[in-house]
Amino acid sequence: MDPELIDRLVVENDTKIVFLIMDGLGGLPREPEGLTELEAARTPHLDGLAAHSVCGLLDPVGFGITPGSGPAHFALFGYDPIKTNVGRGLLSAAGIDFPMSEDDLFARVNFATIDGDGRVSDRRAGRIDTTTNRRICEKLTEEINLGGGIEVFLEPEKEHRALLVLRGKGLSARISDTDPQKTGRKPLTPQPLNPEAKETADLVGNLLEQAGEILADEEQANMILLRGFARYEKIRTLQERFRLKSLAIAEYPMYRGISRLLGMDIHPLTGSLEGQMAALAEQYPRYDFFFIHIKQTDSCGEDGDYDGKTAVIEATDRLLPLILELQPHVLVVTGDHSTPAAMAAHSWHPVPVLVASPLARPDRVTRFGERDCAAGGLSRMPMVHLMGVALAHAGRLTKFGA
């Protein structure tokens, strides 16, 4: 089924939908015969909710596919994660929550070290620290001058990584990467990949020349390598597709950036799970749709910290009554993908989900966990259809056909 079929069935009403997303929620047992992180966690509130919900398992992208956070979140919000193939530069910009404009061209930056012959000796500039990164970005942003009304920003990410933004009319993303991918080689000259891109390629060439001069005195980060050129891309917003006035309550840049790409309002940082819940309560009258993003489940999973992940799930469970007392018409609890501590990485395993609503047809699940959800009434379904299920339970989708 085309995930956009639902768009033309959307109707408006006064219902509220809350997505409580524990990043990387799905897990694996730590030892044979053992339990997953979610199964091991003491979660009385989630279990009670599961008993009155319809449960299931979600595939973010497809069977066997391990998703990055970008595609997984697009799927969560009802966007085909394969077709919504935004350029990597744009995801980087979203990832650091950069305030984008329609005139922006993005590229991913690696600071690198080149030797006396101009050959790359370290593609990561000795993994310079983030403070140095920030200082260099400021210097470059200040000193590079391309003329012609083109603005240039360098925005620090972590260590040797940064984002390049060119802002101006008529810029093209059809520019080849300059990262030679191997040490001992000179950075590549940016090439236009079609005739219309020639002017932009020349601008980038000019920028690289200036960057080389400005960075000449740096010990480690004396050059920048560019890849993944991408233009700002307009994605149809949640308002446009589903008529949902939406608020993201997310603490991490990547998720704030993706939410902004999808037209959500972004709540100021709150600094804690409790703060996120308080923000929900406070903003509750003002929006139709709320995206609460909890990052620590994924961080613990990535660190291989089984007990830490379990503890975050339990902490979330303790705060669940704060959501329940608002009585949202639809409350969805799930993750964007699995991050089993046993693998210390994202994985392809499907993600448990519960959809709580007075209109949810109950199944026999009485415990929120992977094995239980496998027998749930939602069965195993593509994550991209979750938004449709939520809208249906909120009475926000009208009948298809006569």
Place this chain on the structure above:
Amino acid sequence: MDPELIDRLVVENDTKIVFLIMDGLGGLPREPEGLTELEAARTPHLDGLAAHSVCGLLDPVGFGITPGSGPAHFALFGYDPIKTNVGRGLLSAAGIDFPMSEDDLFARVNFATIDGDGRVSDRRAGRIDTTTNRRICEKLTEEINLGGGIEVFLEPEKEHRALLVLRGKGLSARISDTDPQKTGRKPLTPQPLNPEAKETADLVGNLLEQAGEILADEEQANMILLRGFARYEKIRTLQERFRLKSLAIAEYPMYRGISRLLGMDIHPLTGSLEGQMAALAEQYPRYDFFFIHIKQTDSCGEDGDYDGKTAVIEATDRLLPLILELQPHVLVVTGDHSTPAAMAAHSWHPVPVLVASPLARPDRVTRFGERDCAAGGLSRMPMVHLMGVALAHAGRLTKFGA
């Protein structure tokens, strides 16, 4: 999800994947309230494995679709069974394990009887025996001469069926069938279906004239009918798609032929289940992927032999420890389709599957059977995605998107 999405995520490593395929594995109860063949079989090793695996049900082609062995096996190996629509002549050639070349044109042959007026009186030539078939094929192969560097082979199949191969440059498959499909009619003249096919159509006409003369003295098989013209077709191999060095340990021509089409090495015939297991152990260090094909489950199913099918499953179960002691990273046990003895035919029912791997997320299935697998963690999935699931569990698929 496009089954070829995984191709660009493939990475190589040292893991081993074993597909143990019991042809026609899925079944039906023999009487109301009864058990299927697999449920009735005593399978302690498969049950023990299921308890540590993720289980499910596979649809070879789609809901309600009864597949032939060709499409079912394409799906098993990750090839879209609907799009991988190789010509019937080519499947016939694969089916008798004919050593194909890129210059080959294939057609399916029926030996037929024509009367004094040249009208077909029996489209199956009284189902001549295979020995007669072989003798006639040898005679035709020896005596037909088309000149112009075109080689002709007639290869016996069973009873009245054979394969015609023309080998030479520039041959076209766009030739109409000559089988009139009804008795009382004359064989049709092969027509070119586009202008480029005219020369080949003339060659086939010439061939049919010679065949008629050579077979004039035969009592029953005095004519050949041709259909399903197909050129050799290059299919991307398992090596090309998944970087898997693959070995087929299969005893029946059809499966050896399909394996060869997909670029697998073909193990010499071993003559027994035990021989197949010994071949696996012996070749284990040399390959990444092993396809063990057990035909007798299907043969018994086709014969309506419920007890026989159950016995083959039990015999396979007794040999399972020989695979387990190799400790493959991923062991998949399933069938290519269902062949319920109660129907004495292939059927559309989904096929039970288990995927055993240290990274399989356990479900609650503790018995390998149709009803148990219906509650498994893999749920019900299209068979074409099984290969992606296997590759994921082997760590051979990298992340999709940032």
